[in-house]
Amino acid sequence: MKTRMWRKQWAPAILALGLLMIVGVWSIVNYTANEKSRDLRAWETLLGVVAESRAQSLNQWIDTQYGVVRELAENASLRFYLSQLAAAPDAQTVDSQAAQFGYLRNLLETTAEKNGFSLAGQKTKVQANIASASDSGIVIVDASGKTIVGTSGFHADDALKATLLRAVETGKPALQDLYENTAGEVVLGFAIPVFSVQSNEPGQRPIAAIAGVKRARDELFPLLLRKGTLTSADETLLVRREGDFVAFISPLADGTAPLRKQLSLSAGNQVEVEAMTKPGSFSMNLDYAGREVLTVSRSFRQTPWILVQKIDAVEALKESRDHQRFLMITLTFAILVIAAGLVAAWWHGASVKERSVSEVLRNKSRELADQSALLLSVMDGTPDLIFTVEEERLKFCNKAFGSLVNESPDALRGKTLSSIVGPSAAHRIDTLVVESRKTSQTVSRMLDLDIGCVVSHNYFSAVPIPTAYGSGLVLCLARDMTVEQDAQTKRQALMKQLVGVLTCIVDSHDPFCTEHSMRTALVAGAIARELGLGDSAAEALDMAAKLANVGKIFVPRELLTKREILSPEEQKIMQSHVQHSVAVLNAIEFEGPVINIIAQKSEHLDGSGYPAGLKESDLLLESRILAVANAFVAMVSARAYRAGVPLEQTLDKLLSETGTKYDRHVVAALFHVAENRPEWIKWSAPSANAS
Missing domain, CATH: 3.30.450.20 (PAS domain)
Incomplete structure (x- = not known):
């Protein structure tokens, strides 16, 4: 027992101390590596300055020789x-x-x-007859x-x-x-x-x-022997490429004469090969003599040479390596001293901590109990259903859930949902629970639940809760939305009644257009289904089709019933019904772009429509459908002063105006729909009710 207690007390401390030592050693190594990198960058700069100076001297010498010969030429x-x-x-x-x-x-x-x-000036003159x-x-x-x-x-x-x-x-x-x-x-x-x-x-x-x-x-070659501020181990040489080899074209420090030594380009660990393949680079590698050297290289403007400036790495980095060794020893010793101090401080504080731990645990237990009681009170105080499911059994539920099935929450724990709420409701809930568990995401949906002979509409959410043992615990939340849904249904019914009233007002004001709005809505809905329009978009289109002509109540009745051709001024008055419709309906809050659809119903793809002259890219698909449906119903429907245009002739007329006025896809959908709507042919017969 004491051994277990000792392990529990000391294992975390030993682990923390070991981690501290590892972090400390890593920090020391990283710091010394940064110091080495800094020293290498300094040598790169110094070697670069010397290489640039000597390359410049060689370039100037070459330019001078060319200049002398060019002056002669x-x-x-x-x-x-x-x-x-x-x-x-x-x-x-x-x-x-x-x-x-x-x-x-x-x-x-x-x-x-x-x-x-x-x-000639450097030689001793000989007899004239000796060449x-x-x-x-x-x-x-x-x-x-x-x-x-x-x-x-x-x-x-x-x-x-x-x-x-x-x-x-x-x-x-x-x-x-x-x-x-x-x-x-x-x-x-x-x-x-x-x-x-x-x-x-x-x-x-x-x-x-x-x-x-x-x-x-x-x-x-003497230009390569000028010494700068480098050590005695530096060397400057010239190389050039000869086929697959690097040729040394200047004298070497080991006494090799120029043009007497070559290296294969495949020798990747040689600084001379790196200088030839990557001119201007800095590297630390082996040279032709097998020494580790620091090297920079420079190319020339007028010659295929590469200047290699190098220095013995051991001599160049001696002070740097000594400094790094000193830092490594000093910092390691400092870490050991700190670790010893921490061990002593922990040893001293362990006994004090043990006495306070029990008091802290007691306080934490009381806080946890208080928080649990508070959380339980909050969950029991809400009318929403809150419960958790694990392995198809109820693990927890609040009072609202217990009251729903007339059982106490404690009595329900461990039971299956099927035995509590019945197979039908349990199946719907299990579907969401399984989906949430598989996707590891919250799943929310409206569910109709029949529990305790009470049918309710609930907004249900299943939230997966990760646990240490991975048993698939899921938190379920359900809020009764029956009252809200009933209110929504009433609002929708009221809106439909309002639309019907407005449609009747328009039809009574314009007797030649009786049933025009309802027929337009019927045709527009059929086209929308053919094109696969979504439910919300189709509902907005239906509302817009029924209310599109509301603005005609502001147009004089005698103008609506006039049989002669309208004058330009009368046409403007007739076209103003679109703005009147938008102005009247703006006070009503619709779901979807109903107002925009009505505002664009008389627009054309080529911009020749009214009231805003919008073009193809500005028009909603719903407004394009309404434009075709409105034109179709207007032509095919009979009026008191004329019979309706035959169905085939109407479709041909619309087809001839695709691309300019109407959308080609919408007209094509109307063709498919009209083939299966023989009852639309009856609209062409004269109306007996029109005066």
Whole structure:
């Protein structure tokens, strides 16, 4: 017994303490992860600044080289001499050609020495009869790829000639990307097309191309070695794509020469592959040497290179990881201290709490008893039936339910509904209870219940109540609506009587239209059923059809019985009956849009109707039905001064005006209905009562 008591007392505390420890450890881990993320973002920003600076330096250097070569290509004298050579290469004298070649060579030599395209100034001069080879220089070739002139010791190889010919073919600058020449030196070239001086028309073909070539180790690669504010472990390198491989085109920190190393693009865990596939991204992964590094990458405007700026992750994040380790230890120790304090405080307060718990429980029991008594008094004080059903048996009921069956509520508990209220009423109630239990939603419906030889109309609601053991408890509420329903029935009967009186008044005022309203209501109702109109809409349509001509009591009788054609002024008076009908009926509260249906009964689909000139999109379906029914009855019904129009002729007339005046679907429904209404043909016979 004591062991059980100990478990009950300590189990919640141990569980809460364990939960506190878990939340605390999770918070520490989450906090340190956020710190690590913040440090990584800081390194991303710093590496990005360095990478942007070095990429900008390389872009500026490339633009400068293109600028030097472009300035030569646009030199007027050079273009003039090359134009002469292209126009008549064999027509010039030897002296003239020698002078031109001498000028071009001097121009190239001067430009090359000034802009670093020649290494002559860095070499020791040798005897004049010994030829020297140069890896850097400037060369001009004609449109066929033949060398015209170049700087001393420089000769264009096949790769450079191919780039020069590409510049001639496209008429655009071309880059001779980094490659290893025949001397084993890594070089790159910048080719610019040269155009004739005679014409600057668009689409002009170049006459030659000029290229400047430099060794990458002289100026390009040193730009990658400038140190910024990073650690000693940072490295900047250039890569490019070669088929399915990433080629390293700059020297590596491990001593690998440029163009000597490649990585497969399928090596997804390499930062160089990520830089090639996602330029501009930041990542932490392994590099070509297998070290974990932080990396950012940048692309270039005029070259297919990717600049990779990286730093050793261990060295870069050393301080961050030390700080995270310190936070982890410190915060974990703090959580342990707090947990120990909570245990001590709980231990001290447990004895105090035990003494107060019994008093609190007693108070709660008294409050619960008072609330239960109050709730029971409220339920017993209402005339509504309140009871609960569980497994088809009554679990609880109020006094009103007991009084209905002349039994006390306590005596009814546990009995089946069938034994209490009879099989018929029990079946109706069980139907709602089962539906509520299956849908887990409140189900409300009007039920007629015959209990104790008393028939009553009840608004019944079944409310499912979830329980811990899931037995399907349902709360049932029933309010007797017999008096209200009787009052509603009386109101509806009074409204029908009022409609009948108004219809008789209209018929007596307009003897030519005797029974017009009732016939219109009959036809409109038949069309509504054919179109599947709802009950409420059909009832509103029936009311509108019977009252549609109420406004005619304000039209002079002599105008209604006039046999001659009405004048325009008389037509306006006749048409005003619609506004009069709306004005008279506005004082009556109808269920549904009765007033709107009457107001639109003389409107047409094309807007030619009256009084508002409404069009198709503005008209209710009920008003379209009333318009067709009203026109049909007016034409087919006989008058004192004429026989009714035959049924088939009337239908043809309505059909001819579909789409303009009348709705095609409504007229089609009238066709189907009229086939089964032979009694309507009798309306065409002259009325004996009309005067």
